[in-house]
Amino acid sequence: MELPVLKTEARSETGKGPAHRLRARGLIPAVCYGSQQNPVPIAVSPKELMDILHGPRGLNSLIRLQGATERTVVVQDFQRDPVERHLLHVDFLQIDESKVIRREVPIEFTGKAEGVKAGGVLQIARRSVLVEALPAQIPVKIELDVGALLIGQSIHVDQVRLPEGVKAIFERAYALCSVVAPSEEKAPVAEAAPAEGETAAAGAEGAPAAAPVEGAAAAPAKEGAAPADGKGAAPKKEGGGKKG
Structure with a gap:
């Protein structure tokens, strides 16, 4: 199988400064691990x-890496800029x-x-799904037909048919998908109407004020309130103090 080629350059400096200079040239820092060799x-x-x-x-x-190093690799991890999403390191x-x-393979x-x-x-x-296979046999994707699933049924990882030479890796046979019954919508609860003869709660918004009981004293007027019926308060007698 012919592999895509990625050109590489040697990198001797590390840190933010050298990384910025690399990015100014259209490159990013990377590290190659594996085969019991030093990184x-x-x-x-x-872009490539x-x-x-x-x-x-x-x-x-x-x-297939070429240039500063010659080896066959896969991408193990990478970092992206959190805002612009471009690659920063691989x-x-x-x-x-x-x-x-072992590689994760997407399900379709x-x-x-x-x-x-x-x-x-x-x-x-x-x-x-995490699978194990020879590098050239790692599938591009796993197609999973859900057409036969009924409500209440699931498909687990151990039920997936994989190509020859490919094995799913798992400790417990976890579910990949399931069909569930639609959740019942809760009907809105209607506010109970007051029973016949029952009065509205005092102070309720929009409820009329209760009429005063005949003979009951009126509530004291608020400070600064105008006197009722337009009558002013009785004037104080001039010189009402005792004569000396």
Whole structure:
């Protein structure tokens, strides 16, 4: 199988300053690990790398490094700018094409479940599966037909049919997807009307004030309130003090 080639440059300096200078030249820092060798610091073109990763094999692409180092690798990890999302740093893992490796493979769900046709909802629990295989046998994706699923049924990882030479890695057979019944919507609770003869609570917004009981004393007027019926308060007698 012909592998895509990625050119590399040697990199002897580390730190923010050298990394900024690399990016000014259109390169990013990278490190190559594996095969019981010391990590090799290199620099690569992020554009050329993304062109490879946008191919059909995605992050599981086998890449042939050339230039500062000559080896076959896969992308093990990478860092992106949190705002602009461009690549900042890449870790490559050297592989031996004659030995199995483990990689996450994306799942493509196909078909329309019978349970969905009956009103259920398809819930996706996992969108990838960890598999073990020779590097050249790592599948591009795993197609999973959900058409036969009824409401209440699930597909687990141990039920997935994989290509020959590919094995799913798991400790417990976890669910990949399931069809569940739609949740019942709660009907709005109507506010109970007051029973016949029952008066509205005192102080309720919009409720009329209760009429005063005949003969009951009126509440004291607020400070500064105008006197009722337009009558003024009785004037004080001039010189009302006792004569000395």
